[in-house]
Amino acid sequence: MKIAITGAAGQISYALIPLLLERFKFPIELSLIDLEEKVGQLRGLEMEIEDFCFPQVKKVASGSDEKTLFKGADVAIFLGAKPRGPGMERGDLITTNAATFYRQGKILADVANPNVKAIVVGNPANTNALMLIRGGEYRLKNQIQALMRLDQNRAKSALNLAAKQREEVFVFGNHSPTIFVHEATSEVTEFVRKRGAEVIKARGVSSQASAAKAIVDHLEDWMSKDERRYSAALYSEKNPYGVDEDLVFSFPYSNKKGILKLPLSQQEKEMLLITEDEMKKERQIACTILFSN
Numbered sequence: 001m002k003i004a005i006t007g008a009a010g011q012i013s014y015a016l017i018p019l020l021l022e023r024f025k026f027p028i029e030l031s032l033i034d035l036e037e038k039v040g041q042l043r044g045l046e047m048e049i050e051d052f053c054f055p056q057v058k059k060v061a062s063g064s065d066e067k068t069l070f071k072g073a074d075v076a077i078f079l080g081a082k083p084r085g086p087g088m089e090r091g092d093l094i095t096t097n098a099a100t101f102y103r104q105g106k107i108l109a110d111v112a113n114p115n116v117k118a119i120v121v122g123n124p125a126n127t128n129a130l131m132l133i134r135g136g137e138y139r140l141k142n143q144i145q146a147l148m149r150l151d152q153n154r155a156k157s158a159l160n161l162a163a164k165q166r167e168e169v170f171v172f173g174n175h176s177p178t179i180f181v182h183e184a185t186s187e188v189t190e191f192v193r194k195r196g197a198e199v200i201k202a203r204g205v206s207s208q209a210s211a212a213k214a215i216v217d218h219l220e221d222w223m224s225k226d227e228r229r230y231s232a233a234l235y236s237e238k239n240p241y242g243v244d245e246d247l248v249f250s251f252p253y254s255n256k257k258g259i260l261k262l263p264l265s266q267q268e269k270e271m272l273l274i275t276e277d278e279m280k281k282e283r284q285i286a287c288t289i290l291f292s293n
């Protein structure tokens with residue numbers, strides 16, 4: 001299985017690769033992609049992967065040539081995104097990344113395995129995933145998901161800590177402070193909404209090890225032969241919640257049955273509209289820049 005990773009010289013990638021190789025024991029070919037100026041660092045990472053000595057790793061390639069490195073990919077993990085810098089508005093973050101993901105979407109749809117599974121992690125993840133879908137002219141609309149599993153894991157952990165353990169927990173909407181947890185108290189939703197910022201405040205950098213673990217959880221469930229139910233941000237076409245049909249929105253999902261229809265309370269229906277509205281605004285900003293010149 002060929003797994004391509006963008007932003008591979010970054011911190012999540014560094015935590016992700018050993019975890020991925022500990023969990024997945026089938027033959028793997030890794031394709032590590034980052035910006036031209038990071039190619040030296042990628043070579044160092046390649047050496048470390050060789051030194052892991054995992055027998056299932058058949059080949060490692062790295063560089064900045066996306067056409068070559070995405071070619072034939074069965075799985076693509078999009079970590080590469082420009083972070084929000086000092087003085088940068090959220091709108092600037094959306095537009096910079098929209099152009100990158102739109103361009104990569106075309107390449108992915110042109111050269112990857114037509115059955116590729118792609119997970120978008122780089123923020124703003126949901127809107128970046130929509131741009132990836134649009135860049136590929138919707139050819140991969142049902143094969144691109146944005147990572148919501150970290151939010152789901154955070155919700156589950158908050159419930160465990162409160163001794164209200166539940167087998168299944170789902171999150172709805174955007175990977176942002178408008179997200180909400182299904183059938184949970186406002187304290188649990190608030191916990192999930194603020195957790196990312198709290199980690200940044202404490203560590204000085206964003207969640208990296210927990211994001212890496214969530215990516216592996218998500219991939220394992222998505223690829224499982226058995227039915228698995230989890231939260232994923234999916235292309236919203238024909239969703240049963242009445243959400244705008246051209247977004248990448250987090251829904252409860254079954255890898256065998258697609259989007260699951262669960263009852264929502266009145267308060268949840270109101271939160272759904274707020275997070276949907278935020279995503280529509282992000283789409284508007286992304287598209288304005290893409291199609292204005």
Ligand SMILES: NC(=O)c1ccc[n+]([C@@H]2O[C@H](COP(=O)([O-])OP(=O)(O)OC[C@H]3O[C@@H](n4cnc5c(N)ncnc54)[C@H](O)[C@@H]3O)[C@@H](O)[C@H]2O)c1
Nearest residue numbers: 007009010011012034035080081121122123125147150211
């Ligand atoms: N969705 C989630 O749950 C979640 C959780 C945590 C972090 N994130 C996001 O994941 C992303 C990666 O986080 P990190 O901590 O690894 O960041 P990082 O800054 O350590 O690494 C990002 C890497 O992406 C590369 N990059 C930038 N633009 C690129 C492009 N166009 N093509 C290829 N590579 C490119 C950079 O050179 C860098 O090596 C960030 O956007 C972060 O906000 C998402």
